[in-house]
Amino acid sequence: MEVSPYRLLLILEHISKEEVVYLKLTEKVALITGGAQGIGKETAKKFLQEGAKVVICDYDEKAGLATLEEFGNENADFFKVDVSNSAQIAKVVQATVDKYGRIDILVNNAGITVDGFLTKMDEAAWEKVISVNLSGVYKCTKAVAPVMLQQGSGVILNASSVVGLYGNIGQTNYAATKAGVIGLTKSWAKEFGPKGIRVNAVAPGFIETGMTAAVPQKVLDFMKDKTPLRKLGRPEDIANAYLYLASDDANYVNGTILSVDGGLVI
Numbered sequence: 001m002e003v004s005p006y007r008l009l010l011i012l013e014h015i016s017k018e019e020v021v022y023l024k025l026t027e028k029v030a031l032i033t034g035g036a037q038g039i040g041k042e043t044a045k046k047f048l049q050e051g052a053k054v055v056i057c058d059y060d061e062k063a064g065l066a067t068l069e070e071f072g073n074e075n076a077d078f079f080k081v082d083v084s085n086s087a088q089i090a091k092v093v094q095a096t097v098d099k100y101g102r103i104d105i106l107v108n109n110a111g112i113t114v115d116g117f118l119t120k121m122d123e124a125a126w127e128k129v130i131s132v133n134l135s136g137v138y139k140c141t142k143a144v145a146p147v148m149l150q151q152g153s154g155v156i157l158n159a160s161s162v163v164g165l166y167g168n169i170g171q172t173n174y175a176a177t178k179a180g181v182i183g184l185t186k187s188w189a190k191e192f193g194p195k196g197i198r199v200n201a202v203a204p205g206f207i208e209t210g211m212t213a214a215v216p217q218k219v220l221d222f223m224k225d226k227t228p229l230r231k232l233g234r235p236e237d238i239a240n241a242y243l244y245l246a247s248d249d250a251n252y253v254n255g256t257i258l259s260v261d262g263g264l265v266i
């Protein structure tokens with residue numbers, strides 16, 4: 001049955017806003033490190049909801065497989081990856097390209113902490129955090145960048161921290177890596193921007209994750225009191241920031257460090 005233009009217009013006018021779904025990452029392919037838990041897991045979930053095909057990379061295979069089962073989404077894949085291992089990274093990048101033909105978004109989210117005062121920190125603790133939080137970002141980006149350069153497009157998102165901006169007692173190694181990530185982000189934004197690739201970072205404040213679960217309540221209360229919003233952030237708060245930066249809504253945002261910290265650094 002043929003529908004007249006006038007009748008079609010009436011039909012369209014009566015479609016409620018709830019029935020119109022706009023997915024911000026439709027058909028985009030995203031690779032997320034540290035994607036099996038915490039902020040990474042929430043980011044993977046958010047990206048899938050927004051239409052992306054998501055490759056979850058994590059060192060914890062058990063958590064990764066559990067996340068995959070929980071999501072129950074055919075557009076999600078999992079690979080056990082140590083981001084300090086270049087060979088493992090190369091394999092997952094190649095597998096992603098073989099399956100999807102491209103990589104549109106890289107979220108360098110994997111990170112660890114091994115805290116301690118400088119005078120008590122041994123070199124092993126220093127090297128371990130550097131290898132994951134800083135070298136891992138370098139290695140993953142170096143592996144993915146050629147794919148994006150060939151495409152002429154892409155988005156690279158790095159996990160920094162409020163600690164990388166302002167330092168923190170007992171976190172010499174962690175602060176160094178997160179400050180280093182800021183340097184990488186700004187350098188790559190200049191290097192890759194002319195090639196159609198945007199590079200940005202998110203600097204979370206105090207977020208309720210597995211890392212904070214073991215923190216004494218009095219310390220958590222202190223964190224809340226230091227934050228003007230008087231609450232800790234949630235993983236979805238950071239996932240929403242990643243979504244914005246990954247989407248076309250941030251088409252002219254490049255080289256920025258987006259603080260998501262409840263006003264902590266005011």
